[in-house]
Amino acid sequence: MAKTKRTPVDFSELGGFRYLHFGSEWIQGGMRINRPYSLALEYQQYMLALLFFRPEPKDILQLGLGAGGLAKYTWKYFPDAHTKVIEISEDVYMASRMWFKMPDDDDHLEVVFEDCKKYLAGAANTADWLLVDIYDAEAWGPVYDDVPFYRLCKKALRDGGISSYNVFGGEDFTKSLDNISKAFDGRVLVMPDVAEGNRIILAKKGPKETYSVELLDQRAAELQASRHLPAKKIWKKLKQENNLKGEFEF
Template sequence: MFEAQPWEADEPTLSELGGIRYLHFGTEWVQGAMRVGKPAELVLAYTQQMMAWLLFLEPSKDDAVGILGLGAGSLLRYTLKHTPASVETTEWNPRVTAMCRAYFRLPDTPRSVIDHCDAAVWVAKRRNIGRYMALMVDLYDADAQGPVRDTLEFYQGCYRALADVGIMTVNLFGDHASFPPNLDNIRKAFKGRVLELPEIDAGNRVVLAFKGPVLDVSTLQLLDRADAVEAAYGLPARRWAKALLARHGATIRS
């Protein structure tokens, strides 16, 4: 008798409406989306916010970005198209990867590697320690009742996987019991260096956590960088900058 794998309960399914293709795990919860005519576009607002690390870092071809949770491949497609960085994705369910290859135009390029592995194991791999300028963490199962990896030890592993200067973005549910303990564990793992973006998209709230020299960015500096990000990446970065300034003060320190 074959032993059941933990991901087998999360059978990926599809839906499509108005030119947008959605990934589900057999429930109504959306796990990712792709505009069929523009596959590299970030359809969901929270996935755009997951790229908010661009407000503080500019990727080069020598940099690596890590994605924890493939979903519909939105962040992978976008990062490969709009940045020169290499991308490594960890996804524990190979059926999700197969679905993305068949229906979500998963790029086939040497710049992209997908590792079928538990995210908590992946961040602890020796070769991943100190490697990534950015980590984008979006780890939900079919129940979508908070991230499936959310312990202090997990977020400490994320901290260690970042390069000397790096940023983690995490998709959380703001109006959910999972939010306070996740935020607390992220704060502890990142020594309190955390910024929060406003809640959007049916409760999604993206948190940014920083590693490296102390951040000290003035209003003018942040808005200038936001304008540059909007021009280069087509993302609503000025809106993010204003939200951060409104929440955290006229000077962003972390």
């Protein structure tokens, strides 16, 4: 096991939600107490917009565990997929187990303790989905947010694979979007701001594909019923933010 980073962790509760903190007031994850496997935070729901383009992943790679919301969701609702989580802090993992109902590792869930950039250096063509949510206690922005890092992310994806990045909105968003766009040759879509100030960027690897808005409207309705996610709302936001009409390439 790689040497892990020590992280001060605690939690708060408000209005039926439990929130993870890294020794500050910044929220690093959350859980609806009476629905622990649903996605409690809007930005996490938006990260799942990649569902519309790759609805049946076999291998899911997640960078950053937080309270385990994304990992728990894919573990429960994608039982045929294998989710691997790269997390640098064993303290964060233990907090997710004690307070946020993170399940044990099993045949389709694995947590690896390592710096995500070091892990990516040795990963190539291994993931259908890549979910990137990497913040430290200061929460000034993603821990890695440059073109070389995003190129490593691209390398980890298989052709046709898709990635989702939680970045800051506001003035910092343009930098993140430019860097991801450079790494992925402009193959990006964006989600609007959420209340917490985050924004989500989707980036896809491989040859461009043509998608029909009408068919994705239908897919969103199907996913809403089968994946316990407000998929119709997410798809509507994605369409509006990127002005998607008729047929489009991504």
